[in-house]
Amino acid sequence: xxxxxxxxxxxxxxxxxxxxxxxxxxxxxxxxxxxxxxxxxxxxxxxxxxxxxxxxxxxxxxxxxxxxxxxxxxxxxxxxxxxxxxxxxxxxxxxxxxxxxxxxxxxxxxxxxxxxxxxxxxxxxxxxxxxxxxxxxxxxxxxxxxxxxxxxxxxxxxxxxxxxxxxxxxxxxxxxxxxxxxxxxxxxxxxxxxxxxxxxxxxxxxxxxxxxxxxxxxxxxxxxxxxxxxx
Amino acid sequence: xxxxxxxxxxxxxxxxxxxxxxxxxxxxxxxxxxxxxxxxxxxxxxxxxxxxxxxxxxxxxxxxxxxxxxxxxxxxxxxxxxxxxxxxxxxxxxxxxxxxxxxxxxxxxxxxxxxxxxxxxxxxxxxxxxxxxxxxxxxxxxxxxxxxxxxxxxxxxxxxxxxxxxxxxxxxxxxxxxxxxxxxxxxxxxxxxxxxxxxxxxxxxxxxxxxxxxxxxxxxxxxxxxxxxxxxxxxxxxxxxxxxxxxxxxxxxxxxxxxxxxxxxxxxxxxxxxxxxxxxxxxxxxxxxx
Numbered sequence: 001x002x003x004x005x006x007x008x009x010x011x012x013x014x015x016x017x018x019x020x021x022x023x024x025x026x027x028x029x030x031x032x033x034x035x036x037x038x039x040x041x042x043x044x045x046x047x048x049x050x051x052x053x054x055x056x057x058x059x060x061x062x063x064x065x066x067x068x069x070x071x072x073x074x075x076x077x078x079x080x081x082x083x084x085x086x087x088x089x090x091x092x093x094x095x096x097x098x099x100x101x102x103x104x105x106x107x108x109x110x111x112x113x114x115x116x117x118x119x120x121x122x123x124x125x126x127x128x129x130x131x132x133x134x135x136x137x138x139x140x141x142x143x144x145x146x147x148x149x150x151x152x153x154x155x156x157x158x159x160x161x162x163x164x165x166x167x168x169x170x171x172x173x174x175x176x177x178x179x180x181x182x183x184x185x186x187x188x189x190x191x192x193x194x195x196x197x198x199x200x201x202x203x204x205x206x207x208x209x210x211x212x213x214x215x216x217x218x219x220x221x222x223x224x225x226x227x228x229x230x231x
Numbered sequence: 232x233x234x235x236x237x238x239x240x241x242x243x244x245x246x247x248x249x250x251x252x253x254x255x256x257x258x259x260x261x262x263x264x265x266x267x268x269x270x271x272x273x274x275x276x277x278x279x280x281x282x283x284x285x286x287x288x289x290x291x292x293x294x295x296x297x298x299x300x301x302x303x304x305x306x307x308x309x310x311x312x313x314x315x316x317x318x319x320x321x322x323x324x325x326x327x328x329x330x331x332x333x334x335x336x337x338x339x340x341x342x343x344x345x346x347x348x349x350x351x352x353x354x355x356x357x358x359x360x361x362x363x364x365x366x367x368x369x370x371x372x373x374x375x376x377x378x379x380x381x382x383x384x385x386x387x388x389x390x391x392x393x394x395x396x397x398x399x400x401x402x403x404x405x406x407x408x409x410x411x412x413x414x415x416x417x418x419x420x421x422x423x424x425x426x427x428x429x430x431x432x433x434x435x436x437x438x439x440x441x442x443x444x445x446x447x448x449x450x451x452x453x454x455x456x457x458x459x460x461x462x463x464x465x466x467x468x469x470x471x472x473x474x475x476x477x478x479x480x481x482x483x484x485x486x487x488x489x490x491x492x493x494x495x496x497x498x499x500x501x502x503x504x505x506x507x508x509x510x511x512x513x514x515x516x517x518x519x520x521x
Contacts, residue, residue, distance in 0.1 A: 144232040219290070
């Protein structure tokens with residue numbers, strides 16, 4: 001069995017479509033691979049810049065945009081060395097350097113002035129450090145994208161009901177309905193609710209793993225990142 | 232899709248739960264987790280008994296085969312191994328009722344340092360602590376004889392059952408880094424690395440500062456240079472047994488006064504008889520004189 005596939009699930013149950021970063025880079029990083037990286041990291045980068053450098057919404061957006069533009073121009077992603085750590089940390093440290101340089105340049109332009117810190121007006125109280133916020137946002141984005149993948153997959157293979165039950169139970173913002181309530185609502189036996197949820201969670205796990213696979217260097221980093229994710 | 236903190240945490244937890252569809256097991260609760268995987272209490276619905284279910288990456292499935300080959304009273308028996316629908320591997324094993332060694336000792340008061348052999352109510356006592364150590368050591372010695380090394384020996388991986396039985400858990404086959412306080416500073420982990428970890432385990436079990444001879448045994452087992460350690464686990468256990476029998480340990484050149492004291496404690500009855508005989512002789516001598 002392919003070791004990569006074994007981490008996320010059996011090849012015949014959850015086909016792997018993603019190349020690892022190293023494989024994708026070797027094949028010349030495609031725009032699709034780049035899109036996946038940007039989709040996963042845009043919000044964590046934005047959030048990190050806001051908290052670490054106390055930038056307002058617009059400045060943080062500009063810096064985030066600037067970071068990804070510079071990363072593409074300077075072949076930043078292909079120069080990632082997996083021997084030196086995870087891709088997630090590589091991105092965070094690169095953002096920190098990039099934003100610090102930009103911040104210093106902006107400060108120099110203000111003649112004799114001190115760096116101007118914007119108030120965190122519309123931000124929720126930060127939990128922990130900017131580094132922790134970066135990781136949390138990364139998790140949120142990863143799972144959010146995987147839920148989108150699951151929805152698309154459910155529609156494509158006619159399993160909308162399974163997704164509806166998953167949405168009603170696992171994505172419930174407040175109190176969760178009981179399995180019995182869901183069974184009555186959809187006129188199904190309770191065991192079907194259990195099975196539908198098990199299917200949706202298994203697929204979600206697979207989609208999370210697939211998203212991770214496309215943004216990690218290989219099986220070892222993928223396994224390490226996966227371990228950090230599952231509570 | 233934007234997820235709230237509570238939904239994100241729930242999803243992380245829900246998606247991490249093992250999918251036991253199509254197996255004979257029903258999940259009860261998580262009972263532990265480590266570098267190698269997560270252990271759950273589960274119910275075997277066919278045999279109507281509770282088991283411990285260990286879930287881990289399929290790439291480490293060799294661990295189950297390895298565990299199944301180890302048959303020893305201090306190694307938890309594996310009932311069954313397999314792969315879950317989500318691709319992860321699992322094995323079912325006997326569910327031990329008892330406590331991890333660190334918790335077992337934490338709920339007992341430590342031995343008073345000045346009187347290491349004094350037993351406090353509820354305290355396992357030095358002899359009991361050494362019994363636990365020997366049982367764990369015997370399991371490791373057996374595994375080494377089968378070509379298996381543990382790689383992550385520490386109090387959290389030793390269980391003391393409710394009848395006093397001792398089990399060594401979490402046998403590693405993957406690239407486990409080990410736990411810093413118990414891990415040998417060796418670049419490559421081998422049998423000598425397990426001997427180092429056993430030395431650290433013995434040190435953990437001893438009261439502070441502990442008998443000098445046993446401290447020396449720990450120091451020898453934990454020598455930074457693998458060549459300076461005991462050559463194998465039986466040699467380490469033999470030294471501990473020598474201490475228990477009040478014989479000199481190999482790891483320590485004891486001072487003369489210590490040897491005399493040890494001789495006295497080992498031959499207390501003989502010395503008392505000798506003293507009584509000498510006193511009687513003196514008494515008779517003086518009675519005859521006066």
